[in-house]
Amino acid sequence: MTGATTHMTLSGHFTYFIMVFLMIAGLFIVISRSNLIKKLVGLGIFQTSVYLLYIAPGKLIGGTAPILSDAFTVYSNPLPHVLILTAIVVGVATLALGLALVVRIREAYDTIEEDEILERDLKPEGDGKTK
């Protein structure tokens, strides 16, 4: 582990660069966009970057699934895949719930732009309006 970190190479850390790029891009979209759907897209990209963080180090080049057989000697770790399968399900659930909330927000406010929603709530007549 320590030997690998001393030789920082672009190719050796390729997946990490991709991961960091996706992570920052996703987070940037969440913060900078006002459109609620676009924010969820950013959130999705952000969460996807984590999948890569887990899966890439678990894969050995030439490694197979851990099947006990004389033909195979190098195995990839299956655990990260299983973990990420769970994380994907969580991501899907989050996205679904987020989109459902956006639908309800659009029904209540007639817009899905964050600044317009905040503006509408500032007006006194919008204050305390029920759904």
Added chain:
Amino acid sequence: MNLAPHLPALQVVIPLIAAPLTVLLRRRSVAFGVALAASWAAFVISILLWMQVAQSGTISYAIGSWPAPWGIEYRVDRLNSFVLVLVSGIAALVLPYSRASIEAEVSPQQHYLFYTMFVLCLTGLLGITITGDAFNIFVFLEVSSLSTYVLIALGRDRRALFAGYQYLLMGSIGATFLVIGIGLLYLMTGTLNLDDMGQRIASVQGTRPILAALAFITVGVSLKLALFPLHQWLPNAYTFAPSAVSAFLAATATKVAVYVLLRFYFTVFGESAVFAKLPMEEMMLLLALAGMFAASTLAIFQTDLKRLFAYSSVAQIGYIILGMSFDSVSGLTASIVHLFNHGVTKGAIFMLLGCVTLGMGGTSLARIQGLGKRMPLTSFGIVVGGLSLMGVPGTAGFISKWYLLLAALEKGQWWLVFAIVLSSLLAAAYVWRFVEAAYFREPRKDTENVAAMPWLMSIPTAILVIAIVYFGLDTSFTIGTATDAAASLIRGRP
């Protein structure tokens, strides 16, 4: 069949099974019955677990009989058995309360779904607390978070939808940060079991991925526990959520996040490593103080009681973090006791505010004028809660502040003693805002017809208000457990 050895699993499984049952049964009174039975069962189990741990030490339970470092382990020790009692106890009180409370605040066809989300949220919170597996924490965190977003969005006001959405964004970012941190720890140690991780981390201590993991976990969990600059989601969420939801969340959700932070800092990283490598002590001290002062000051200027006490929650989280930053047994004892005492206090206050919402039709300071005349008992209860927030002797809040002061003195930080007292004065100022409106203003004409409180609401609320005073007088349960828990966390020092 003897169920006793399976209590750790049942703690989580019972509410988990109750959740789909409430959906299938649909009838809201049946759903209520199922949810109530599940939450009371969870409460009884948590007390049994607490007693068992107090008698015979840490319980380790292998889920599916897969032994510990490979399989998922449920691990109950002094610290989390204490948090389990808090979470399930509050749930057992808030659930009967919610039946009458949501009658006025949530549309009837959604009631059975409310109970589903409530027990799911309870499942998640209990799961986070009881599990000894890092990835399992993330899964349960999402179970509780996703149901929380729904519960918040159920609020009557349309702003509840947007509050739920904002919390969804913030909460998901926080949980993703946490899972990045756990991923980095897993890469370096090759294990997901928290205890195992704590042992293996010694060989990679101080490497950059470990420091990055520490940073990611700190930021991610701080988002969930609403540490001062990351608290933006909290005031809206607590204000617009249905009253029963505010009460449950204010008393449990942020407290469980504090527990997660304690668990990672002390069991996994080993606190000496956390505090030696980085200026964590100073950083946490700074954020805690910023939260205590800024959030308390913001609370003074609020015009709605729910929002006022939501900001107060952010300030009180500051005290808990302050205790952690001392990195000593007495500091941690103060944190853990305050975690419990503040949970009880805030739970009571938000339940009382739910009564106010029902009786007076709202919680804005303008509307509750003359509350002392209209609803004397409720009003008195809020004053008791307020006194506990200030830390007046005879209330639970005093006990935790006293221990915090002792911990500060032990460190020789005299100026911190003044800071704690000064921030208590700020608490006095925002509680005074309520007292002034409730007792020194004439009641408004349109609040003449105060609805009678259903007993399902008043009794659980009263129990919790009495608990504030009880835990301020008899501290054998709280201090006893917290001291043991703090000592066991610190003993992990290499």
